[in-house]
Amino acid sequence: MLTRVTSAAQSVMARAYECARRDHAAVIGEEHVLEALLADPQAARVLGGRSVVENVLHTVRDALDERRRKGGVTAAEEGALAELGINLDAVVDQIEDQLGAGALASDGPKRTSWWRRPVFSADVVRVLAEAERHLAATGKRSLDLEHLVLALVSVPSVTAESLARQGVDEASLRTVLDDEGRAGGEGR
């Protein structure tokens, strides 16, 4: 079954695609979805305002760059390696000393030719699946921005982590969304 998507949510995803193309990225990542949401006044407001989202966007970009620099090893995997006595920071520093800065950078998924269309990253696919679950739970007919932002904070990721650090989590979003729903009806 195909999910219906509101035009607002559609244009956010289209903008995320454009952001990925601009970066010559092979994948549409969380940072692109976040940037697209930032450009939507309603979404930015729900997520705590432009400055909060801009802040989070910076954090997410830095964190993703750091992950790429570490060969795509996630924070959780880095912690697991530490349990084995492997200090990934030290290993990466050492390798960069020998082979130059960015030696381990997983440049594969980062940059691509202009003619190759970016596809959703695994993380974004998880977010979209979660958004559908939120849609099913609300009983609405079309996937809207509210389901996207809820999914963004409820799927464990760099984005969700840094949003939570700014006080934006599923509970706070639900409060804001409830208030908006009561105050403005549909809104658009």
Add this chain to the structure above:
Amino acid sequence: MTEARALASAAGDADPRVGLRAVVGLRKLVDQLERAQVRRARELGWSWAEIAQELSVTRQAAYKKHGRR
């Protein structure tokens, strides 16, 4: 039974999930390190045969994985 369990927990009382995550992390690290080292060897003029020998794989396997770039 309890003895076996005690042994097992002494051998590795960590959550298997953590151990498996470490495996995935190591695999990513190995892949990227291999790519970087092979590229460096090529830049220094190493042949595919020499690289393959050091990596303990066939020349064809090394070229198939790292060639054409």
